[in-house]
Amino acid sequence: MNSQNTILVINAGSSSIKFYLYGISEARELSPILGGQLEGIGTQHSRLVVRDAHGQTMTDRQIAPRHAADVRDAQEVVGTWLSGHLSGSPLAVGHRVVHGGPDLHTPVLVDDAIIDKLKSYTSLAPLHQPNNLAPIQVIRERLPALPQVACFDTAFHRTHSAVADRYAVPETMYQEGVHRYGFHGLSYEYVAQRLQRALPDLKGGKIVAAHLGSGVSACAMLDGKSMDSTMGFTALEGLPMGTRPGRLDPGIGLWLMERGMSHDEIQHFLYHECGLKGLSGIGNDMRELEASDAPAARLALDYFAWRVAEGMVGLGCAMNGIDAFIFTAGIGENSASMRARIARHWEWLGVHIDDERNKGHGPRISTEDSKIGVYVVRTNEELIIAQHTLDLVSAR
Template sequence: MRDTILVINAGSSSIKFQLFGLGSGDALDRRFKGQIEGIGGSRPRLEVKDASGKVTCDQVYGPEQAADVKGAQDLLGGWLVQQIDELPIAVGHRVVHGGPDFVQPMLVDDTLLDRLEALVPLAPLHQPNNLAPIRSIRDRRPELPQVACFDTAFHRSHPAVADHFAVPEELYREGVRRYGFHGLSYEYIATRLPAVAPAIARGRVVVAHLGSGCSACAMAGGRSIDSTMGFTALDGLPMGTRPGQLDAGVVLYLMQQGKDARAIEHFLYHECGLKGLSGLSNDVRDLLASDDPRAKLALDYFGYRTAQAIAALASSMGGLDGIVFTAGIGEHAAPVRADICRRCRWMGVDLDEERKADTLPRITTEASAVPVFVVPTNEEWMIARHTLAVVRAKQA
């Protein structure tokens, strides 16, 4: 399997991975995909599917075997060694924060790692886990090329007015600006729209990436114009455990109540969002199944704020030609999508109530002035494509 690219997408509680073979003309042919989920929980689980979608591995481990990302990496590494005869030509990684300087995928070296480490305070939930497998592989196989692909890079096409906060300019020059995240997902959707929704592909589209982390992106002509996320991955839409848009005065209040920076950071990243509002769960599936009024409030709030964001992003583009839902909630939680669409009815969204199947890309009627589509994302494919381009450029 020498002509392969391995992609690792490490998060706070899971590690997703895919292995791609190189076909004719460097076409990417997925060999398998999988993830270790439940890291740090009571039943960490490794599931792998082959190219046809057939489950080839479904293994549950003891909690001590994947108590943290490093332990999960060791499990994954052991499984991969058994499956891959030869090293891949490169490993591609998702790195959430690239800061103001990194606007394209980069070949990893010690200098780059140190600079990315300095950005950990801006993405404490993600950046350390993104960098951990890079360091682990670098220690064990220093000769193996690794490529960092940044979630912020796709948004560097924003106009200045979209990237600034209303703070003194010297802070902007120091890097205090709106970055936007989930860029690899949005970039993938931009590559898919010409095939699945050609009528809107070059138009003004709001893409809602709704998962454990949530954001929405205004895309015009396939380029990012604006995004709901800002300086960190806390801003914008409510998320599983993060609050989204929040008055900075709330943070000042928490400080005045005696909470230090570490306690506030933990609170904002782990105790808010759907979990905090419902008091029940950060999982939309649990909330949809519950008859607790707090669950309904959390879901109502999620739909309310998401519809507001879609309207605001449409304003950024001067109009709206289409909406796309993607990621876990966007792809699978039909009741949540329906609620958001109904809240956008005034913009010309006419939800087709008869279309129940998640496999249908379009979920609005043919008469809808603003068509809405469900398009599965594939960040790992995007990372593999970038990784291959960087490796080929080095070989040239």
């Protein structure tokens, strides 16, 4: 396969690397060629699965633990597989990077200065940033001339007002970078573009979208631009998540310190032991919780639905109203029961869900007489990254 007219996209996390290859037409339009994932990084069950654009399996094999001990190792495995199936290098590689900090508001070509700057933001996204950067560094070592583009989850939210961008802290802290950055911006950017094409009646409308996955947030969008988001300085704030608490009284952090917990212990607790996992005592898999009869599982689901519903409605204040609610990402796209749980809290707004539409996963899942429309939109962060990457390298 000739790869010179392709864009490679890499989305690296702590336990998996996802990668996608897009072809570039003469009209500079992108089309998927293949997609893959190496999951179970750092476990005894690492596995590489690659499928073509039609869903046909190209590779499905277990990876020896010593070859996928961390994200760097996993990227080596992915790179070796790609080298064996592609003729030459892609035009460029695009990466999802969670935090762009106070300075990086648009996609950028990666160089030494950018790497150093992104490393300095690690404390703002300790769960994500090091893993986002690892594949970039591996590729730079192996193919230093290959252009790489960093695309930021925070960039979409730079259209926030000064009020939405702030905390009630001294100005000196704001000048030092203590902002409400917001996250999942690549997902919301895709949703905004998709609405313009697939649901033109909502173009320019007052939209509240919720990205419900292992990470969870909601975003107010007016005319396709972010007005406010539930996440802030870090990806801990806002709505409850798989293993993160979301909204939390800062005094709890002080209380944990008084009990003798160190910085690293508190950080691990907040990023890995809270959220659905902490509430249920079972885990953070929505499917497992929905199938459980345990009272703690029901509590976790009820809490999640209530806080998400509350947070989404609150974002209407940023736009003086709401025309539509959008669900996206893993839970938002696939859990009809959780969408129904959330929407029940909006009945006072005249919102009504059509059960059959909801079971069919949309796009519209509300009744025709619902005062506010409710929709499901499948996100595609990778396509947004590929488009940004193509645009940037083409402009050089």
